[in-house]
Amino acid sequence: MYINWKLREINLKIVYYGPSLSGKTTTLQYVHSKTHPDRRGDLVSLKTREDRTLYFDYMQIELGMISGLKPRFNIYTVPGQVYYKQTRKLVLKGADGVVFVADSQQGRLRDNILAVRDMRRDLGDLGFNPEQMPLVLQCNKRDLENIVPVTVLKNRLKMNGVPTFETIAIQGEGVLDGLKTIINRVVNKTEHRL
């Protein structure tokens, strides 16, 4: 979080984290497409020639003045592929909140578990207490067959108690609800600084 009292701006960073191909970029693309053009910046994607995220995707949402402060949300995705582990950690730096995008398919359960483990370790390495970081779980691809029940997914990811949204990112279902929830959790966490 960064507050500029001269310009009365509050900047907050939200990161979409998760295993490869779980739908992080698709989620951000949907958010970008549904944000009013006056309120959004460009969607920037650093990707490979195969269209996979290489470094991060980024967009900014700027809201109108609230109580004399102008909130800006800087939203990132991390690259999900295993060998970009170090890059994921770099993108998490300075995060105020995280949305974990899980792939609901049964065959991806282990990848989700490993990604959650990486996320908690990365947060710890960066000086955060992973238990205190505002978090939202996005169970994506709920339209596919052979998906893990949400209760099982939450249990295996040790995310009982974390606000959870069943999403179909490619259609946008549930995506904005998840984003609004993480924004509110981030603001609640930081309200003592306001």
Added chain:
Amino acid sequence: MSNGLSLPEELMGKIDHILDHLQQKTRTDCIILADVSGQVISTQGHMVDGTPSTVAALAAGDVAAMGELTRQIGEENPHGSFFHEGDQKSIYLHNIAGSFILIVIFRAETPIGLVRLFAKRAVEKLRELTIEFEEVIDKPSPVDSEDFKSGLTRELEQAFSDD
């Protein structure tokens, strides 16, 4: 920076003064000070293409990657500067004490030596201010948090409305 940062007007005035002086001396297009997570702290000048927030986010990624690269080759303090020389515009990045990034965007006709010289002086002054940065973290303010939260809900609805 994981605890966040809140800068009062007085400190912002000092930062702006340093950046303004740098811009006058180098006649550069745009100067941005960002934190290492990519959040814009201050901007002087203007960009013809792109936006400072996007440049800051990309610069933060660049600086972080360069820091890791230098660690990989055994460099203990990867807090240096680097620049991209373009045909029309160039960009100079300087990592300040591992916490902030000075970004200078300038035209090809501006000598890099000039930018480097005055940027280093500005970095020294900004480095001294980082002590003050730390002191103002968690400074309380008179914003009503309940009003803020209800205003936030309203603004989010407007941002995502189809109108």
